[in-house]
Amino acid sequence: MTRVAGRKIATEASRRLPEFVATRSDLSIPTRLGTARATVYRAPGSRASAPVHVNFHGGGYVLATTELDDPLCRAVAMASGSTVINVDYVVSPQHRFPHPPQQAFEIVKWIAAHGQKHGWDGSRLSIGGQSAGGGLAAAVARQALELKGPDIALQILHYPPLDLSVPAGSKPSASDKPTLRPWMGAVFDSAYVPDPAMRGHRFASSASVGDTADLTGLAPAMVIAAELDILRGEARRYADRLDAVGALIEYRQIQGADHGYDGNDDVRARETYLVMAERIRNATSE
Numbered sequence: 001m002t003r004v005a006g007r008k009i010a011t012e013a014s015r016r017l018p019e020f021v022a023t024r025s026d027l028s029i030p031t032r033l034g035t036a037r038a039t040v041y042r043a044p045g046s047r048a049s050a051p052v053h054v055n056f057h058g059g060g061y062v063l064a065t066t067e068l069d070d071p072l073c074r075a076v077a078m079a080s081g082s083t084v085i086n087v088d089y090v091v092s093p094q095h096r097f098p099h100p101p102q103q104a105f106e107i108v109k110w111i112a113a114h115g116q117k118h119g120w121d122g123s124r125l126s127i128g129g130q131s132a133g134g135g136l137a138a139a140v141a142r143q144a145l146e147l148k149g150p151d152i153a154l155q156i157l158h159y160p161p162l163d164l165s166v167p168a169g170s171k172p173s174a175s176d177k178p179t180l181r182p183w184m185g186a187v188f189d190s191a192y193v194p195d196p197a198m199r200g201h202r203f204a205s206s207a208s209v210g211d212t213a214d215l216t217g218l219a220p221a222m223v224i225a226a227e228l229d230i231l232r233g234e235a236r237r238y239a240d241r242l243d244a245v246g247a248l249i250e251y252r253q254i255q256g257a258d259h260g261y262d263g264n265d266d267v268r269a270r271e272t273y274l275v276m277a278e279r280i281r282n283a284t285s286e
Contacts, residue, residue, distance in 0.1 A: 010067040017270060020074040022084070027118070031106040033090050033099055038107075039066070040118075041077040041084040051124035051153075051284035052115060053082040054108055058131025058260070060188035061100055062092050068263060069130065072273050079277035082284060083120040085111060089136070092191040100192075101139035101203040108140050112150035124284040126154040127219075128276070131260065132188075134160025138238070139203040141219040152219035154249065154283035156276055159226050159259050162207035163234040164189050165200035171230040179259040180230050207238035218247045222279050224272065225251070228258040249279060 022041040029036040042050075055073055059065040066088045077084040090103055108127060115122030129137040134157040141155045168185020193199045200208040221242050225235035232253070239251040252275070254261060254268060262269035 009065065010070070013067050013070040016266060017071040017075055017273075020071065020078045020273075022074040022077040027085065029087075029107050029110050031103045031110075033095060033103045036090075036103065036107055037088040039073070039086045039088075041073045041086065042119075043078040043081065046077070046081065046083060048119040049121050050119075051080075051082040051126065051280070052111060052120040052122060053077075053080065053084045053280055053284075054111055054125070054127045055084055055086045056089060056104060056127070056129030056133030056136045057086070058129070058133050059091065060184070061097075061132045061135075061192035062188055064088060064091050069133075071269065072130070072262070072276075075270070075273035076277045076280060079274055080280040080284075082124075082126070082280055096191070097193040097198065097204055098201070101136055101143070104136045105140045105143040108144070108152075109150055123151070124286070125150060125152055126156070126280050126284055127152055128154075128156030128158065129160070130158045130262075132161060134158050135162060135204070135206070138162060138206040138221075141221070142202060142206065142215075145215070145218050154222065154280060155219045156222045156224070156279065157235070157238075158224045158272075158276075159229055159231055159261075160206075160223075160235060161231050162238045163205045163209075164193060165205050165208050165210065166234075168230060171233060173228055173230045173232075173258075175228040175258060178228060178230050185230075207234040207241070214245070215241065215247060216245045218242065218245065220247055220249045220283065222250045222252070222276070223248070224254065224276075226254045226257040226259055226261050228256070231259065249283075 112122040169182035242248040
């Protein structure tokens with residue numbers, strides 16, 4: 001993405017949902033893959049002891065579309081009372097799998113451990129993401145389960161890709177012209193996980209049928225799918241798997257919507273973001 005395109009995206013995003021107001025500040029997070037840049041959102045009058053929500057943007061694990069989530073981050077910060085940290089993580093092809101989920105986990109661990117210095121309560125932590133960011137959030141929650149921390153009060157998976165072992169062309173949609181086309185899936189998957197044999201890895205494909213591990217103890221989850229999205233099936237399948245171990249808070253399907261619907265539909269975006277904020281507030285309350 002060019003700098004001009006990036007500035008245009010940032011400007012357009014900043015104008016959406018203007019009723020949600022938050023201050024922004026820059027944050028640098030050390031990781032083994034270098035410093036990760038992030039933007040911290042705080043609602044007016046927020047407390048230094050506020051919970052913290054970590055957001056991972058979408059973009060097929062290839063595009064660094066951090067600024068697209070500006071409206072979401074403002075809305076969640078204002079409506080939930082949490083400090084929201086919007087992370088600019090490494091993307092492919094410069095950093096292929098497993099680097100993005102590994103770095104994402106390091107970032108969440110750092111945020112959980114450094115709240116006192118930076119003005120949030122890292123013990124009241126939630127995570128989430130849109131599209132590829134939702135896939136990363138799922139991978140972070142899985143690593144937290146396997147490595148016994150940090151504690152995550154809630155994970156929000158918003159139209160996530162959860163099974164890269166199945167080609168996009170084999171995923172049905174109720175729409176004749178779905179937003180995610182087979183060629184897009186092929187480009188993204190090849191850039192992110194070039195070896196098809198690795199695409200079923202649990203950190204790349206949380207909903208892979210080949211993963212039969214016991215997920216008891218996984219962070220509670222809210223899974224949001226779009227009715228017309230080719231990723232709806234794997235989101236539903238993963239939600240059912242989480243429900244079986246008591247880890248599903250809610251499965252929500254946005255009727256008549258397709259992948260990335262909140263990028264151009266302010267009415268649905270506002271409704272979804274406020275529901276997210278409510279779930280975050282309930283999960284992280286003292």
